[in-house]
């Protein structure tokens with residue numbers, strides 16, 4: 001399997017080459033040259049693999065999916081990596097991603113039972129093991145530099161803690177994360193994890209990461225890398241739970257299901273698109289956004305308009321507060337018949353100069369719904385509160401704010417005879433303030449997080465200064 005860039009660069013690469021890279025050299029995103037097709041026989045076999053494996057079923061299914069895309073890691077090694085990643089010990093349940101039924105044909109798929117209680121663990125835990133494996137094979141080291149306002153940073157740290165050859169330097173805005181999120185990250189005592197609290201806002205953190213990455217000598221000398229959401233391996237890992245959700249909601253491969261996905265950077269739902277292109281019988285992919293409705297606007301009108309920072313709302317589902325959807329280019333590439341030069345004109349040129357492009361009058365736009373199954377909807381703070389309350393009253397199930405956006409929008413697209421699966425992307429404890437506002441009581445807290453706020457913290461507070469962060473990396477990094 002070879003990978004190409006969405007912007008038409010002639011190079012083709014193998015999986016392990018793009019594993020540690022971010023963007024393609026032309027600024028595009030990597031995609032496989034073609035989507036492997038899962039025929040009826042294979043789908044039936046995979047159902048058996050998933051169902052008969054008990055605790056190992058999910059890991060075995062992951063191995064089947066990943067094998068179709070990764071041919072430069074020996075099968076036995078890839079199998080071992082999957083088995084090590086998807087365990088009951090890490091995810092707290094043998095099913096790894098159990099379905100919870102709310103109503104007849106209406107389900108939540110629990111993706112947030114991993115170490116940081118958000119769905120990003122599903123991919124990041126695999127990435128940690130893949131990085132350690134590939135770096136050891138090459139005899140290299142990597143310093144991951146990232147900026148976070150919460151979920152991504154903690155998922156990356158819990159995935160990379162104690163991994164050989166990897167260090168993490170994670171910048172977060174000082175005093176702006178929730179006490180629970182701060183406790184999650186800052187209580188890690190692993191030598192290779194460095195928390196840096198920047199006196200500023202999230203954008204200041206992100207600017208420092210950009211400045212360091214643009215300092216090419218420093219970047220090369222200190223082997224600076226990232227784990228952001230455009231990484232193909234993360235997206236690939238997420239494809240697996242669409243299959244796992246399907247097998248749990250159906251008894252026969254003749255049935256179809258729909259998924260609703262609380263969306264920000266379009267990484268999660270793009271994995272659903274890949275699963276559908278492989279042949280998984282998905283009827284509809286529902287994109288749910290919050291007040292930051294870049295994606296809902298596109299699927300309704302064909303206009304893709306990135307927002308300025310000032311027009312990006314701070315909401316009570318903060319992990320969906322995006323100004324542009326960084327994985328969206330992958331879907332548009334497929335929508336445009338994989339025309340790299342058109343994608344380059346839209347994402348490389350039009351977005352840069354005008355901040356928008358429009359496909360509404362292009363005949364191909366209708367195919368987003370008719371051929372690719374995409375529809376969308378939007379949810380607001382008031383909707384979120386009402387949905388959390390309603391779900392609790394009707395089913396005694398407490399859902400987090402992001403999942404609530406999904407449940408709200410999913411209800412607009414229910415079809416008789418087609419099970420609807422809403423992806424649960426975080427647990428309520430991560431966003432306690434809004435749960436209290438909705439329900440008047442504190443969310444449940446998994447036992448392993450009892451009094452996490454009282455643990456000792458390991459964090460360095462620093463001014464918003466690129467040179468200071470570089471000096472800190474130099475000081476803590478024996479490479480170069």
Ligand SMILES: *Cc1c(COP(=O)(O)O)cnc(C)c1O
Pocket residue numbers: 118119120151152229262263264265266267268269319320402425426
């Ligand atoms: C990251 C995140 C999302 C958005 O996922 P994308 O892949 O960026 O679309 C939704 N909910 C939660 C809880 C998240 O952490």
